[in-house]
Amino acid sequence: MAELILPKTDTPGATDVGACEFIDLILTEWYEEAERNRFLTGLADVDVRAQSLFGKDFVDCSPVQQADMLTALGERMVEESGRVRDQGRPSRGIPIGTDKNFYSMLRRWTLTAYYTSEAGATAELKYEVVPDRYDGCAEVGAGKGETESQ
Amino acid sequence: MKAETNYDAIVIGSGMTGGWAAKELTEKGLKTLVLEAGRPTVPEEDYVEHVAPWEMKFRGARDRHHQREDQPIQGTCYACDEWSAKFFVSDKENPYTTAPGKPFRWIRGRQVGGRSITWGRQVYRWSDLDFEANLQQGIAIDWPIRYADVAPWYDYVEDFIGITGEALGLPQLPDSKFLPAMAMNCTEMAVRDSLAKHFGGERVMTIGRAAVLTKDHGGRAACHYCGPCERGCITRSYFSSVNATLPAAEKTGRMTLRPHSVVHSLIFDPRTRRVSGVRVLDAQTRAPLEFHAKVIFLCASALESVRILLNSSTPEFSGGLANSSDELGHNLMDHVKDGGATGMIPGHEDRIVLGRRPNGIYVPRFRNVKTKQVEFLRGYGFQGGAHREGWQRGIAQTGFGAEFKKATSKPGPWQFTFSGFGECLPNHNNFVEIDKEKVDAWGIPVLKIHSEWSDNERALRKDMAMAAAEMLAAAGARDIEPFADDSPPGFCIHEMGTARMGRDPKTSVLNSYNQAHDVKNLFITDGGAMVSSSCVNPSLTYMALTARACDYAVEQMKKGEI
Numbered sequence: 001m002a003e004l005i006l007p008k009t010d011t012p013g014a015t016d017v018g019a020c021e022f023i024d025l026i027l028t029e030w031y032e033e034a035e036r037n038r039f040l041t042g043l044a045d046v047d048v049r050a051q052s053l054f055g056k057d058f059v060d061c062s063p064v065q066q067a068d069m070l071t072a073l074g075e076r077m078v079e080e081s082g083r084v085r086d087q088g089r090p091s092r093g094i095p096i097g098t099d100k101n102f103y104s105m106l107r108r109w110t111l112t113a114y115y116t117s118e119a120g121a122t123a124e125l126k127y128e129v130v131p132d133r134y135d136g137c138a139e140v141g142a143g144k145g146e147t148e149s150q
Numbered sequence: 151m152k153a154e155t156n157y158d159a160i161v162i163g164s165g166m167t168g169g170w171a172a173k174e175l176t177e178k179g180l181k182t183l184v185l186e187a188g189r190p191t192v193p194e195e196d197y198v199e200h201v202a203p204w205e206m207k208f209r210g211a212r213d214r215h216h217q218r219e220d221q222p223i224q225g226t227c228y229a230c231d232e233w234s235a236k237f238f239v240s241d242k243e244n245p246y247t248t249a250p251g252k253p254f255r256w257i258r259g260r261q262v263g264g265r266s267i268t269w270g271r272q273v274y275r276w277s278d279l280d281f282e283a284n285l286q287q288g289i290a291i292d293w294p295i296r297y298a299d300v301a302p303w304y305d306y307v308e309d310f311i312g313i314t315g316e317a318l319g320l321p322q323l324p325d326s327k328f329l330p331a332m333a334m335n336c337t338e339m340a341v342r343d344s345l346a347k348h349f350g351g352e353r354v355m356t357i358g359r360a361a362v363l364t365k366d367h368g369g370r371a372a373c374h375y376c377g378p379c380e381r382g383c384i385t386r387s388y389f390s391s392v393n394a395t396l397p398a399a400e401k402t403g404r405m406t407l408r409p410h411s412v413v414h415s416l417i418f419d420p421r422t423r424r425v426s427g428v429r430v431l432d433a434q435t436r437a438p439l440e441f442h443a444k445v446i447f448l449c450a451s452a453l454e455s456v457r458i459l460l461n462s463s464t465p466e467f468s469g470g471l472a473n474s475s476d477e478l479g480h481n482l483m484d485h486v487k488d489g490g491a492t493g494m495i496p497g498h499e500d501r502i503v504l505g506r507r508p509n510g511i512y513v514p515r516f517r518n519v520k521t522k523q524v525e526f527l528r529g530y531g532f533q534g535g536a537h538r539e540g541w542q543r544g545i546a547q548t549g550f551g552a553e554f555k556k557a558t559s560k561p562g563p564w565q566f567t568f569s570g571f572g573e574c575l576p577n578h579n580n581f582v583e584i585d586k587e588k589v590d591a592w593g594i595p596v597l598k599i600h601s602e603w604s605d606n607e608r609a610l611r612k613d614m615a616m617a618a619a620e621m622l623a624a625a626g627a628r629d630i631e632p633f634a635d636d637s638p639p640g641f642c643i644h645e646m647g648t649a650r651m652g653r654d655p656k657t658s659v660l661n662s663y664n665q666a667h668d669v670k671n672l673f674i675t676d677g678g679a680m681v682s683s684s685c686v687n688p689s690l691t692y693m694a695l696t697a698r699a700c701d702y703a704v705e706q707m708k709k710g711e712i
Contacts, residue, residue, distance in 0.1 A: 005555075025208075070550050136507070137498075
């Protein structure tokens with residue numbers, strides 16, 4: 001599912017950068033038990049739903065069937081999460097407070113794993129650890145260091 | 151070898167003001183012992199500003215279980231992240247208590263450098279609008295000093311610190327001695343121009359004034375725009391005691407810096423009516439130690455310095471040393487924050503920011519400057535800035551696949567935030583005392599804090615949200631969201647006022663030179679000395695007052711008065 005959200009293109013995809021291993025780490029060493037259960041129940045529900053709709057597990061569904069299911073999960077996420085309030089701080093940070101919904105949890109950690117990985121940060125975001133300059137009005141595509149990784 | 155226990159001066163605390171006291175006293179020839187409760191800070195090992203997110207176990211999401219166990223209070227601070235958590239105390243080892251229904255967030259750093267490692271670096275001079283406010287409004291007591299008394303000391307510390315900013319010539323916010331200003335980004339410039347057009351010059355937006363070097367200065371290198379200053383700075387481009395004042399003190403050969411030295415209390419000699427020394431517990435061995443000196447500077451923070459004095463009671467000073475006024479520990483202030491607004495600013499989609507500027511924008515106080523507000527006294531300034539939203543926006547979106555990945559990797563729309571910092575009125579009923587029921591990891595009685603916002607601070611916060619939304623609307627913002635969150639006192643990490651200065655020993659703890667009225671060789675030069683809070687960030691004023699107090703103390707020693 002992580003790879004469906006951020007697939008391999010001309011840059012690596014979610015599985016290439018170890019998103020699944022990172023999600024495992026979050027499940028085992030970061031989440032509280034209730035959160036872990038919510039995630040695992042949500043994941044199991046995906047297969048239950050795939051079985052009832054298409055008679056097979058999610059991984060065995062066709063790309064179109066999988067896309068339909070992700071779209072449905074997204075619609076439910078929006079209903080359950082409501083509008084996510086931005087933290088209001090123009091700096092680093094990962095949005096908090098969307099962990100009420102399985103798909104939102106999955107998206108949070110998939111995107112985090114990807115964009116904070118070395119490949120995601122450098123190949124996709126052009127992130128530089130030491131920019132050694134500040135230009136507040138550069139042209140898009142002008143160079144390295146275009147968006148924040150963290 | 152027996153360690154030396156006699157010094158000319160002892161400085162308690164090695165942070166923002168302790169570093170200055172160490173530098174000034176040693177440079178003036180005093181053999182000085184600097185006591186720091188926490189561990190040593192070794193820049194080459196401890197600074198982590200260049201550690202990339204992929205090198206962190208939780209990729210910046212913090213070690214949540216560890217923080218819940220050990221730093222449930224510190225972890226609420228934005229800077230206490232996966233990289234910098236080590237620069238914040240263990241809440242388990244350093245407990246404190248609060249009065250029922252009156253939460254207080256006490257954010258602390260115990261290591262050489264204290265909180266000067268993680269501070270926000272914003273530096274603003276106070277003005278006579280601040281120094282005269284108590285007198286004019288009949289609140290608390292009058293400041294015994296005015297801007298003219300501090301101005302040369304602002305000059306003096308600024309020359310050493312190196313401050314970036316733009317001169318505006320505003321009476322309510324005197325200019326510092328500036329290094330070149332950092333640039334605004336294009337959206338910030340557009341907002342600045344809109345404010346100039348819509349608010350008749352009353353609301354002005356400028357680039358933040360920050361203790362960050364924009365060119366090489368005093369042997370320290372210009373900023374390289376890596377961004378997260380609170381993780382340290384190996385090029386010493388931002389000011390901290392570790393980066394600047396402590397090395398200067400070390401250079402004199404007269405400083406002895408002793409980490410792992412938890413000060414328990416001061417030793418008062420009733421015969422001479424002077425403090426003769428300091429009782430210390432070695433943080434590692436727990437061994438009790440004593441050190442002696444002719445003069446003692448308390449620079450441990452507004453709350454820790456007062457805790458030491460309250461734990462130093464004598465038969466004469468039963469309510470705490472140097473507390474004949476009964477004001478010690480009272481008049482605790484912080485700045486009221488978490489009022490403001492965010493909005494999306496259309497345009498400049500073809501523009502991007504390169505580099506991470508460790509500084510934002512600033513809107514100097516405009517309330518109760520030229521026109522009078524009826525809803526509240528005093529005012530607030532806005533900090534904030536514009537940035538393009540990053541990949542995080544993709545979490546709450548529903549897209550997926552190659553197109554989604556491509557779009558999410560690109561910078562998002564421009565978001566602008568104004569976030570207010572408001573003045574807190576001094577109030578005798580906001581105070582700290584020793585909690586007789588609880589001790590810290592070294593067996594030292596802890597503080598019980600009684601603090602709450604008054605109607606004036608709540609009115610300021612409400613007005614911040616309204617005014618910020620109004621300014622964003624004037625700048626053409628969309629999706630404007632005002633906010634006025636009920637965050638508790640302490641969270642601005644600007645606690646001050648607990649050992650205020652004054653002319654009258656009956657109503658104040660310190661005289662106009664930060665010298666205790668009751669104990670002539672005792673100085674408190676951290677935030678404790680403040681009589682009111684202004685709305686601007688206070689560290690620059692603490693530093694100027696420290697340098698001024700050191701100059702005075704050494705003069706008094708030469709005259710034989712101390």
